[in-house]
Amino acid sequence: MSKLRLPLFITRHVVIALLIGGFAGIGFVLFLTEFDHLTSTETFCTTCHSMELVADPYRQSSHYRPASGVQASCGDCHVSEGVFAATWDHFVGSKDLFNQIFGPDYDDPVINALHLPDAAFAARDWFKQRDSATCKRCHVKEAIFGTRPDTVLIHTEDAKDKTCIECHYNLVHRVVPDKAVFKRDKWNRMIEEEFGLSPGEADKLLGGE
Amino acid sequence: MLTERTLGGTGHWRLYALLFLFLLIPPAVAEKVKLDPSNWGLEEGKACVSCHKKSSAALTHEWQSSAHADAGVNCLDCHLADQVDNDAIEHEGAIIATIVSPKDCGRCHTKEFKETEGSVHAKAVSVVKNRLPALADDLSGKEMVAAGCAQCHGSIVEVRGDGTLTPETWPNSGIGRINPDGSLGSCSACHGRHSFSKAQARDPSACTWCHTGPDSPDDEVYASSKHGMLYEANRSKMNLQSDQWVLGKDYSAAPTCVTCHMGTTPGVKGSHDVGMRDAWSLNRPVSERQYLVIFEDGDRRELPESQPAPRRGSELVKLDGTMGKVKAVASPKRRRQIMSKVCLECHGKNFVNSYMKQFDNLVKLYNEKFGKPAEAIMAALYEKELLTPAPFDEPIEFSFWRLWHDEGTAARHGAAMMSPNYASWEGMHRVAQNFYGEFLPQLRQLAGEAVANELIETHLTSLDQNSWLNNPAKPNPTLGYGIGKESHE
Numbered sequence: 001m002s003k004l005r006l007p008l009f010i011t012r013h014v015v016i017a018l019l020i021g022g023f024a025g026i027g028f029v030l031f032l033t034e035f036d037h038l039t040s041t042e043t044f045c046t047t048c049h050s051m052e053l054v055a056d057p058y059r060q061s062s063h064y065r066p067a068s069g070v071q072a073s074c075g076d077c078h079v080s081e082g083v084f085a086a087t088w089d090h091f092v093g094s095k096d097l098f099n100q101i102f103g104p105d106y107d108d109p110v111i112n113a114l115h116l117p118d119a120a121f122a123a124r125d126w127f128k129q130r131d132s133a134t135c136k137r138c139h140v141k142e143a144i145f146g147t148r149p150d151t152v153l154i155h156t157e158d159a160k161d162k163t164c165i166e167c168h169y170n171l172v173h174r175v176v177p178d179k180a181v182f183k184r185d186k187w188n189r190m191i192e193e194e195f196g197l198s199p200g201e202a203d204k205l206l207g208g209e
Numbered sequence: 210m211l212t213e214r215t216l217g218g219t220g221h222w223r224l225y226a227l228l229f230l231f232l233l234i235p236p237a238v239a240e241k242v243k244l245d246p247s248n249w250g251l252e253e254g255k256a257c258v259s260c261h262k263k264s265s266a267a268l269t270h271e272w273q274s275s276a277h278a279d280a281g282v283n284c285l286d287c288h289l290a291d292q293v294d295n296d297a298i299e300h301e302g303a304i305i306a307t308i309v310s311p312k313d314c315g316r317c318h319t320k321e322f323k324e325t326e327g328s329v330h331a332k333a334v335s336v337v338k339n340r341l342p343a344l345a346d347d348l349s350g351k352e353m354v355a356a357g358c359a360q361c362h363g364s365i366v367e368v369r370g371d372g373t374l375t376p377e378t379w380p381n382s383g384i385g386r387i388n389p390d391g392s393l394g395s396c397s398a399c400h401g402r403h404s405f406s407k408a409q410a411r412d413p414s415a416c417t418w419c420h421t422g423p424d425s426p427d428d429e430v431y432a433s434s435k436h437g438m439l440y441e442a443n444r445s446k447m448n449l450q451s452d453q454w455v456l457g458k459d460y461s462a463a464p465t466c467v468t469c470h471m472g473t474t475p476g477v478k479g480s481h482d483v484g485m486r487d488a489w490s491l492n493r494p495v496s497e498r499q500y501l502v503i504f505e506d507g508d509r510r511e512l513p514e515s516q517p518a519p520r521r522g523s524e525l526v527k528l529d530g531t532m533g534k535v536k537a538v539a540s541p542k543r544r545r546q547i548m549s550k551v552c553l554e555c556h557g558k559n560f561v562n563s564y565m566k567q568f569d570n571l572v573k574l575y576n577e578k579f580g581k582p583a584e585a586i587m588a589a590l591y592e593k594e595l596l597t598p599a600p601f602d603e604p605i606e607f608s609f610w611r612l613w614h615d616e617g618t619a620a621r622h623g624a625a626m627m628s629p630n631y632a633s634w635e636g637m638h639r640v641a642q643n644f645y646g647e648f649l650p651q652l653r654q655l656a657g658e659a660v661a662n663e664l665i666e667t668h669l670t671s672l673d674q675n676s677w678l679n680n681p682a683k684p685n686p687t688l689g690y691g692i693g694k695e696s697h698e
Contacts, residue, residue, distance in 0.1 A: 150263030158260040167301060177372035178299030181292055190370025 029083060036086040040075020048097075050106035054116070054173050061172040070138065077134050077172075078123070113174075113191045114206050117184075120176040124165055132164035139164065242317045246281065249317065253303055254285025260301070271404040287313055295368045296389040307374065308366065312392035321396075324481035327509035331393040332528050333362040333385025343600045351377075359383050361419035363395060384419070408449035413440065416466040423615040425492070426635065430619075430628040431466065437628075439463035457554045469551050477550050482509065486548040488541040489572055491621040494613040495580040496572045498541035504533035514541055564627070571624035571632060575617055578674040579640050583612055585668045586652060595656050605651040608643055616640040 038044055045051045055074075058064055063072045079089045099106070106112050127134070144155045159167065170176065177183075188202035261284070262269040272278055277287075290297040290306035297304050306313075311331075315322025325331055337344075337358065345354045355364065355377050363383025367375040384398035399415045400406075409415060417428030431437040440447070443462035451459045456474040464472075470486060473479035489496050490511065497513040502525060504510075510528050512519065519525050519535045527533040545565065552561040587609050590596045600606050620636025623629070653661040669675040677683070684690050 150266070154260055154263045158263070175371045175373060180299050181294075181297040181304060181372060183293075183295075183370070183372075186295070186368075186370040186372075188370070 032087050033083050036075075036079065036083060036090060039090055040073060040079045040086070042073050045074040048100050048107075050100060050112055053106075053109055053112045054119075057174050058172050063172050072138065076137065078126075080130065080133060081137060110191060110195050110197070110202070111205060113194070114188065114202055116174060117176045117182055117187060120169075120173065121179045121182075124169055124179075127165035128163060135164040135168075243319070244317050249283075249286040250281040251283060251285045251289065254283035254289070257284040257301075257303075268403055271402070275404045275406070277403075277405060282317075294390065296366075296372065296374065298372050306389070308379070308388060309397075310388035310390050310392045311394045311396050312388070312390050314396045315392075318396075321481045323507050325394050325396075325483075326392070327503075327507050328482040329484035329511070330384045330398075333383065334365065334387055334393075335528055336385070337362050347599075348601055355381075363387065363393075363398075407451075407454070411447075411449045411454060411465060411467050413437070413465045420466075423611075424618055425622065426619050426631060427466070427622055427626070429635070430622050430626045430631045433628040433630045434626050436464050436626070440465060456551065461555070464551070464555075469548065472551065474551050474554050476553075477547055484511075485539075486544055486551075488545040488548070489569075489621075489625075491572070491625060492614075492618055494584045494609075494617075495576050496621060500541065501539040501544060502535055503537040503539070505536045506533060508533055568624045571637070572621050574674070575620055575637065575640065577672065579644050580613055580617060582668040582672070582675070583609055583644065583648060586648075586664050589664055590652075590656065593656070593660070595660075603655070605648060605655060608648040608651055612640055612643050612648060616643055 042055065046055050051074075058074075063077070065071070075086075079086050079093075104111050104115065106115065141155050141159070145152050169178070188206070189199065191197070192199060192202045258269055258273075262273075272284075285303060285305065287309045288305040288307075290304050292304055294306055296306045296308060298306065311322050311325060315326075329336070341354065341358065345351070345358050349357070359378070359381055361383055363386030364378040364381040365387040366381065366389050367378045368389050369375060382395045382397045384394055386395040386398075387393060388395075398418075400410050401415075413428070413431055417431070419425070420427035421429065432441070440463035446460070446462040447465075448454070448460040453459055454473065456464070456468055456472060458475070468474075470483050471479055471481060485501060488498055490499050490513070497515060499514060500512040500518055502510050502512055502519055504525075504527060508527050510525075512525075518538055518540065521535055521537065523535050524532050525535055549561050549565065552564075556564075587596075587605075590605070591598065596603055596606065601610070616636060616639040619631050620633075620640055623631025623633070623636045649661075649665065652664065655661075656664065665678075670678050686692055
């Protein structure tokens with residue numbers, strides 16, 4: 001009878017190394033899962049003051065306070081599902097952290113508002129590229145019945161080949177027009193008026209960096 | 210010497226002349242869109258309806274039953290916007306604007322656009338601009354402007370830097386609306402969205418949406434006139450749906466607002482310039498007959514007859530403050546002639562002229578007996594500093610305002626449109642009640658007996674019409690004087 005024979009290179013040390021490596025791997029994945037989870041919360045995101053400024057309108061929105069009680073937190077919409085994708089998103093997103101520290105003073109409401117459109121365009125592109133995947137975590141097109149009789153038809157017939165973000169933008173954060181019709185000049189004048197700045201000051205603030 | 214040949218030639222000449230004359234006669238048919246149909250029916254706009262009949266079924270239904278739908282004009286044909294437009298928004302992949310301005314409508318309806326553009330309707334904002342600070346801001350409040358003034362006169366539509374329209378200025382269908390594209394007016398003031406039905410716009414209710422109430426009681430005046438009476442009774446005979454709507458050909462049961470102020474008759478060309486046939490200014494403290502000045506660029510303005518008539522080719526200030534070159538001037542007489550021509554479709558010449566005489570006489574009576582004296586007294590009070598320069602902080606200012614703006618207007622409009630009740634009881638009688646019962650007592654209280662008497666003597670009792678005030682002993686039993694006593698024979 002033959003005895004189960006391990007290959008010769010599986011020495012005791014190798015077995016120990018594999019075990020340690022395996023556990024470390026599992027630990028790492030568990031860590032990433034926890035890490036992604038924690039870094040997707042509103043509490044974490046708003047540790048940067050600049051994020052408070054965009055969280056404010058979110059807290060007034062139906063995604064924060066829906067009748068159903070199903071609250072979407074920052075990461076539910078802005079971080080992909082799955083530990084690897086989520087980690088990747090966080091990795092890419094770390095450039096925001098970099099910019100927060102070394103870039104313009106996003107904590108300043110004026111600077112924040114001036115940069116907001118670019119952030120909105122980037123976010124919309126992100127949603128579009130992923131076929132609004134994070135929306136679909138909660139929303140199922142076929143299950144959107146709405147309160148009016150034709151809502152379900154609109155979603156199953158007319159929006160058949162569309163992705164959520166194509167129609168549903170400006171839902172949560174401050175209204176920013178679509179890129180195709182956005183006018184930087186008008187936006188800057190609006191922000192100047194809103195914050196009582198003199199005409200042209202916004203352009204200087206934007207160009208100054 | 211006449212030969213057969215030349216005679217024959219003359220015959221031809223006559224025929225051509227007749228043909229030529231025939232061509233000169235204004236078209237009796239409403240202006241048709243001259244644009245080639247390839248200019249509308251945008252491919253990208255055909256899909257809108259599929260969703261909109263679910264999301265806004267009633268609106269879509271209105272469009273579906275419209276002439277626009279029949280002709281293949283779809284949502285995008287009107288709502289299409291350019292990326293650079295201030296109010297352009299992205300909507301389901303298309304770049305559109307919520308507001309369809311007269312300029313947009315004018316892409317196809319060129320004639321109507323040109324006519325309304327220079328009309329008093331399109332200038333409805335500038336007409337009240339000077340009054341707004343006192344009337345709207347002080348007396349009521351800015352919130353009222355959006356819900357009140359601007360709904361008829363039009364708002365100055367504000368587009369925020371994020372492309373949204375401010376709730377202070379939109380929604381608005383005011384007839385003098387200043388649109389984001391710079392054009393003036395709103396076609397939907399009269400032509401309800403989205404059916405744009407001819408019948409609806411020809412119905413007097415299209416006008417009386419704004420022309421009602423104390424300062425322009427045209428709804429009430431018309432309803433209590435013979436014309437309005439006939440319209441009510443004969444609405445089913447009015448042929449309002451007809452493609453062509455020429456008085457005497459397509460309908461005859463009654464004239465509506467449109468008939469007299471814009472409509473086509475066999476001798477009069479229809480026009481969307483609604484004030485064109487008005488010889489008088491009827492909404493001022495003192496009425497004046499007025500010229501209509503037509504500029505080279507199609508813009509128009511009115512000028513009181515007391516001023517010299519501008520010459521053709523001369524420069525004149527337009528209502529927007531810029532200079533314009535005068536192309537033509539229509540005298541008040543000419544304007545009256547055109548209006549009278551409409552009347553002649555139903556009435557005899559003598560009837561029309563005498564009726565106009567009755568109307569003119571009432572306007573002159575109002576002017577001389579009340580308008581001018583009251584205006585002169587007010588000017589004197591301001592000059593003597595018996596009144597503060599600010600309007601509406603003293604009772605007499607309200608009385609004067611009501612005298613010409615409400616009661617005086619009711620009287621003059623009542624006479625213009627044959628409502629005996631409005632000419633008299635709602636009009637002149639209220640003017641008199643106010644003038645003798647409020648305005649003059651307030652004057653005495655404010656200025657003291659001596660100054661008041663001096664002003665009254667200068668501006669009132671020297672006039673024939675007011676000389677009855679000099680005769681307080683003349684009895685009349687209307688209010689009970691002498692009743693119960695033995696008659697004096």
